[in-house]
Amino acid sequence: MTAKSPLTIYLAAPRGFCAGVVRAIRVVEMAIEKWGAPVYVRHEIVHNKFVVDGLKAKGAIFVEELTDCPDDRPVIFSAHGVPKSVPAAATSREMIWVDATCPLVSKVHIEAERHSANGLQMVMIGHDGHPETIGTMGQLPEGEVLLVETPDDVAGLQVRDPEQLAYITQTTLSIDDTADIVDALKARFPAIVGPHKEDICYATTNRQHAVKAIAPKADAILVIGAPNSSNSRRLVEVGAAAGCDYSQLVERAANIDWRALDGITSVGLTAGASAPEVLMDEVIDAFRDRYDVTVEMVETAQENIEFKVPRVLRT
Structure with a gap:
């Protein structure tokens, strides 16, 4: 053997x-x-x-x-x-x-309504067709929220009044990509009002920072998550942008392309915000079957946030 x-x-x-x-x-x-x-x-x-x-x-x-x-x-x-x-x-x-x-998505909904009540038209940075984008745009009447996906989209925006604008973002976007779009919005509409506090949620931000810390030292990065998960797909992009040439999304251990990993000596592992830890354990076990594994934790933040369930379920 x-x-x-x-x-x-x-x-x-x-x-x-x-x-x-x-x-x-x-x-x-x-x-x-x-x-x-x-x-x-x-x-x-x-x-x-x-x-x-x-x-x-x-x-x-x-x-x-x-x-x-x-x-x-x-x-x-x-x-x-x-x-x-x-x-x-x-x-x-x-x-x-x-x-x-x-609750962090609801915060964006409330923000949009507040700006609208003050007479501002909204620009939403998000992915067309994503359920969160549909839900957020659906908080206001048709035409009150304009969607942009890239900095190039900003040039084509037809707004009611360039002096009466505010922007919001989907909570699961890439921090870096969003910053480029915000810069484009501010350059074209200097009076545009931003969120009181960053819309991209703490969990998205924390997971992206952890991937950035791993990417320079890993031969490959695998993100455990579903293909329709926005935050998981952003983690793959962040890994690639931070210097890891092989950054891939896998649903679970059975989806790993072992041939593509041939010859590696290190791999970075993370999971999107909707992927359970049991799938991470499964992936680590699959690596242990094939390699003599040493696990090194790369911790960039600690999370201890908890959200209450709606009152109707507590009574």
């Missing part, structure tokens, strides 16, 4: 579940405990198949629209947030509904 090659795993900390994801999963579990199965969930509660499948097994039914839900069963809105029209429709149907929107 040939000896295993040595491999150093640089394990990012923080990584994986954030407080908003923990809360959203708990909301579904508590709703099933309180009202029994099934409970309906509009859109994936968080972007991770493993998590969604686990909740399905407990009695959650995932649907894309409120019209797919019966009137007589509770419905939960996902962590990404929903347009105002959705809870309004649920209320008009006299449904029991629970909002699992991450």
Whole structure:
């Protein structure tokens, strides 16, 4: 039997579940405990198949629209947030509904409404079609929120009044990419008003900083996360931009391309905010099967934030 090659795993900390994801999963579990199965969930509660499948097994039914839900069963809105029209429709149907929107996304919703009440038109930095972007833009009437995805988009913006503008951002973006777009907005619209406090959430920021710390010393970086997870995909981009040529997203151990990793002596591992730690353990075990592994933790921040579940589940 040939000896295993040595491999150093640089394990990012923080990584994986954030407080908003923990809360959203708990909301579904508590709703099933309180009202029994099934409970309906509009859109994936968080972007991770493993998590969604686990909740399905407990009695959650995932649907894309409120019209797919019966009137007589509770419905939960996902962590990404929903347009105002959705809870309004649920209320008009006299449904029991629970909002699992991450409080940091809700903060952006409130900000947009406050600016709008002051007569400002909103510019949102976000990804077209992402549920969080749809939900945030849906807090205000049509045309009140303009979407930009790149610095180039800023040049084409048709605004009502360049002196009456504010910007908000999706919470799961790359800090560096967003900074470039903000610079472009400020250059074209010097009077534009920014968020009171950064919209990109603490967990997104912390996970990106940890990847930046790992990237220069790792031959490869693997981000455990789902392909439709915005924050996970940003981690892959951050890894590549910070100097790691092979930076890849993998859903779980079975998706690792071992041939591409041939000859490496070090790998950086992290996980998106909706990826459970059990999947990280699975990936580390897969490396241990093939290599003589040394794990080195790279910690750039500590997180101890907790969000309460909605009152309806606590009473």
